[in-house]
Amino acid sequence: MKTEKVSETWLSYQKEIADDNYYFARSCIRQNVLPAAEELFLKILKTELGKNVFDDPRQTTCTGIAYHSGIIPMETTMTVVARQFALMNEAGYENFVCSCVTSFGIYSEVMETWKHFPETLTKTKELLKKATGKDFIPPKNLVHTSDVIYKFRKEISEKAKFKLHNKTTGEPLKVIEHIGCHYAKIFPDKGIGGAEYPYVLAGLIDEWGGIRVDYPERRHCCGFGFRQYLIKANRGYSVANTKKKFDSMKPYNPDLIITNCPGCNFFMDRWQYVISEMTGTSYDDKGYGIPVLTYEELAGLMLGYNPWDIGLQVHQVDVVPLLNKMKYPFDIKKKYQGLNEKDLGKPKNTRLLSCC
């Protein structure tokens, strides 16, 4: 009986994640700054896990960045979201998986608003019909891409060729996880583990053999702040918030950071470069910085994929020190090559060290 009570208590921290047949909604930021990440997600789902995912060319931005920057009304975002759902309906799907935490927050907020203020659903339907002639039904299941990787973490583990181990020391790798504010701070019941015990990325670290690092500013914002980053004059806000996190995590000597949100990944990678250029500070002890990967990039490494085929060379902080710790096989000559081994030169050097 006691066990049942405990389960009931923790039920609110669980989340339903559909098993198959997903309509895939892309991320604006990820497609630009990590152009291999979404293709990797699709590859893992389709070829490793045998799932059906529909990648619709007609989808567009959800407008989330514009919405949170205050330049478009809520009605606009609601109607664009409604159009995405109409496309999902037309394609014959009910399970919506989006590839961006900002989008996940937007879709969740819009669906909650329709639920609590039904007149807004009626109005959105009218506006969508007027603009596009379309009607829509909201999805039965709304999840983030990392939720799906989390759901199948054990299946990925069974196929894995690597673990999160430092093969030189024999110790597990120390991994920072950053889930992003809009994953569970807005609607805690929509995230695995809620806002208090978020487990969507921690569960991957546990399953794949690493050690989670707890540090004082673990749940602090990455510093995006929408208009605070997007306007150059405000960018000090962004780097200052990221620096606060890095100063807090440094004493724990993390080997790796994994992120949930496209923006968070970008800021935790690029601001390390900027802080290094401005102050000479590196947050590892060798001067390379701490590599910042996404959840599917980490899954790709566990599965033994060629790091240069899954885009790990486009992070500003070099991933080679991490690969070396894992004794991960790679051909350094191919890091910056194009197709058919075409020579594309290499990026300029920075104060933050690069391995090649």
Added chain:
Amino acid sequence: MKNLYEKLTEDIRFTEGLSACINCGTCTAICPAAQFYDYDPRNIVNIVQSRNNNEIEALLKSDMIWMCGECLSCKTRCPRNNVPGYVIQALRALSIETGLFIESEKGRQQLALKRTIGEHILKYGYCVYFDEINTDMYPEQGPVWEWMRENATDILERLGANYKGDGAGTLRKICQESLNDLQKIFDVTGATERFEKIEKYSEQKAQELGVSYGKGTSDDYFKMVYNGEHTSK
């Protein structure tokens, strides 16, 4: 013109975001913006719930309402289920609606957001797009990004993207039908009207400040608001 508090109550985010604030300050304690700006969401909510028209008008003219980063940490933590971040969203919308956003340095930045993120949506179907992200405007992108831009076609092909291609895939060209849908949605839901207001009021301010005003990202007014260059007025 209606009382400003009444105008705020027409925004669903305001009614959802403010029920009864007890001024405990939890929102300010958790707020990332409050740690780096002279910013206090507790005080903003306190001013708004005073319903004092003059004080609300002063808020709409101030830098204060533009300092929030929309992380919404305040939503998680407020013990009375208020959401200062939603109240801020409603204040920002009203500041643009009334044209008062041009009275503050940070409010004037809305023009740059409209001309980048806003126009990218209608031009590309993405909030941000590869071709527009250069290291002059975004120097933190760094040398790896510069290398990617110099070798865009080759590296994006290597990584499996469908850069500017038809059909599905990463960085695909969004079809004209979808772009038309976005434009029509913007027209019927008030986004086009908001864009026009941002331009109209910004042009007025540029004239008042004696700063040249054009289109795109190269006129002096855009550079002023984007880079934070100060004028004598």
